[in-house]
Amino acid sequence: MKYKNNFFYGWVIIFACVSLNCIGMGIISMMGIFFPSISDTLNISQTQVSMLVTFLTIGTLLGSTIAGKILPKLGSRKVVLIFGIITSLLIGSLGLVDSLIAMYFLSIMAGISMFITSFVTIPTLVTTWFKEKRGFAMGIAMSGIGLSTAFISPYLSPIIIEKGFKTGFLYLSIIMLVTSIISSLIIKNTPSQMGLKPYGQNQGDKVTNKNSVNNECTKNVELKIAIKSPSFLLLVIFGMATLFTSIGIVIQIPSYLNYLELSQSTIGIILSGFGIFMTIGKIIIGIIYDKLGLYKANFLLFTFMIISLISLYIMPSKIGIVTFILLGGLGFCFNTIANALAISELFGPKNYSKIYSIYMLFFSLGAIISTILSGVFIDKLGFTALFFGGVVLGILGLISICLALTLGDKTKNQIIATSVK
Secondary structure, eight states: OOGGGGGOTTTHHHHHHHHHTTTTHHHHHHGGHHHHHHHHHHHHHHHHHHHHHHHHHHHHHHHHHHHHHHHHHOOOHHHHHHHHHHHHHHHHHHTTTOOOHHHHHHHHHHHHHHHIITTTTTHHHHHHSSSSHHHHHHHHHHHHHHHIIIIIHHHHHHHHHHHHHHHHHHHHHHHHHHHHHHHHHHOSSSGGGOOOOOOSSTOOOOOOOOSSTTTTOOSOOHHHHHSSSSHHHHHHHHHHHHHHHIIIIIGGGHHHHHHTTHHHHHHHHHHHHHHHHHHHHHHHHHHHHHHHHHHHHHHHHHHHHHHHHHHHHOOOOOOOOHHHHHHHHSSTTTTHHHHHHHHHHHHSSSHHHHHHHHHHHHHHHHHHHHHHHHHHHHHHTTTTHHHHHHHHHHHHHHHHHHHHHTTHHHHHHHHHHHOOO
16 A cells, blocks of 8 residues: 555654654663762762662563563553553653652652553554564654653753652653653554565655664564574673663763863753753664664674763763764764664564563663662762673673574574474
């Protein structure tokens, strides 16, 4: 079917995915703006306040164990509506309690609901709606993570400073509630509901088919076979290693900028600039993956990661600030796109949500470890040790993904051969 005016409805789905990522993964990345107020109000340490993100991430880990079953049964549209409302109410409840233990519990419950709402739903929608330009589409969808830092953080930061973290959480809850409801009205579960096929298979689609990112596994690999493969294990190592930077370091950046005794206006500019370039960076990352393929693109993006970490060392110099803003969005958070594309390429679309959910269980575990380590590093060793740890684990991640992709074709052929027996 050729769609009207050559406009593919999948791009509307991508808009909804951007919004959902803004109130999903993006919320975890911007939680640091609440830390100073929570720490001062409740008189707790940096490690204790960082544990909020830890428990939020524990929730995502628990959510990963059930999301693969819930999503196929309810469909993306109902999942977004039901669990989006639940998540917003739980986040708002963080502003209604005075007990740190109660905040930890609410964070776990919010993490479960948040994972189901966006973490697995978004990559599944992109994989379902796009065969061609999947890297580009995934990049746009993941750009919503940066929108939280670019727009929600600067909006909430003055409110939190003036009125406290409780009011900030209530405002955030309203933003999340409205976004969830609007997104659920836009989403269609599959292209067939619109009389379409995935992008690249309709009349009028621009088909390039030039690289491995779009050439996914022609056989749909079963869950048990996929998660036992060497490629899956290597991807897990890659994801867990890079999370120390994309979660552990990123959530501590607001605290680091306060530690440098920068003015609130300067901090706002840095965080806003970082968020904007993170948003643009996700789109650029998707294009890079489409053009270069997973292997070459990861080498380039890891280089950006190391440069960005070095830029934090030389702050508050202007060179350090500018470098961090320009390259941080490319180097710190590309792993979310790499994960989704690699799993699709290796294992096919049929069991994608189930395989991705299991992968995200390990990914969430890595995020938990990263948030704990980041707080401990700061309290015990300082920010310099934190950034050095990011460099070391970044190198480990590069080695892991290179091994995964080097063995990828051979592993994929073995999986296909086994799956058809």
